[in-house]
């Protein structure tokens with residue numbers, strides 16, 4: 001299985017990550033030894049996906065400690081460099097969560113911090129596999145289908161996590177059980193995580209799928225071609241409002257109209273109980289050129305700007321189930337301002 005991000009001690013202390021901006025045409029690994037390069041890799045989405053960003057945050061603290069020791073940084077400088085990693089992207093809570101999980105051990109030395117970071121990575125993989133089993137059970141019971149047809153958005157597989165995946169992990173579990181009919185993978189404009197990354201993973205895993213234009217997703221749902229929508233998450237607030245890749249709320253609205261379940265899958269590290277509702281989630285706005293260019297070629301006339309929110313928020317009342325490794329809550333049927341406390345980290 002591909003690993004989006006991992007720590008290596010040899011030939012020198014580094015974060016090794018696959019450059020996801022080049023997939024699927026090229027499988028190139030970056031060997032990151034400097035904070036500047038890690039921040040650039042996060043900002044460019046060379047490494048991306050909420051749980052993978054959690055690992056990047058934790059391993060980034062180890063990286064900063066190594067660089068600081070080499071360059072003689074003061075404690076103040078080290079903390080400032082760690083903060084640069086922590087704020088490299090605003091919407092996925094996992095990046096800050098990963099940094100915060102380990103930075104308190106900085107005074108105990110780099111080995112202690114690395115041990116915590118490696119523990120976080122192992123936790124995430126175990127969480128993904130467990131939530132995948134829980135999610136598959138829930139979907140089979142709710143749909144009553146032997147061969148479940150799924151629509152999914154963006155990429156939530158091994159590339160977006162430390163291994164296995166979240167929404168993708170449920171799809172993989174359904175496939176392994178012989179209960180997967182077909183996956184409709186949204187291309188996910190503008191950076192095409194679905195067409196480039198999810199299809200690459202599904203193909204490698206031998207999972208039957210088609211890639212559809214984002215604009216087809218609503219009619220695919222309304223025409224009864226799918227039984228469930230399963231997506232990941234970047235931040236889930238205390239009441240169940242969920243930020244995820246832009247285009248997600250369109251699927252939720254179509255599922256509500258079609259009367260099929262809209263399911264969010266995420267490790268408990270994606271639950272942010274300090275944010276009460278989705279109104280308070282910072283939505284990353286990326287460079288408009290990502291929308292008005294394609295493959296380096298300009299689409300819209302010169303001077304026409306792109307509007308490029310990278311995420312949207314699905315209100316909790318459109319979500320049939322939020323699946324984490326700690327259990328499942330059903331926001332649409334059990335609204336509660338502290339609903340997620342039961343399955344939070």
Ligand SMILES: CSC[C@H]1O[C@H](OP(=O)(O)O)[C@H](O)[C@@H]1O
Pocket residue numbers: 045048049050051153154155156157160161166167193231232233234244245246310
């Ligand atoms: C396993 S959750 C992945 C989550 O992150 C993606 O965003 P990005 O590709 O910009 O990092 C997308 O929202 C996915 O659902």
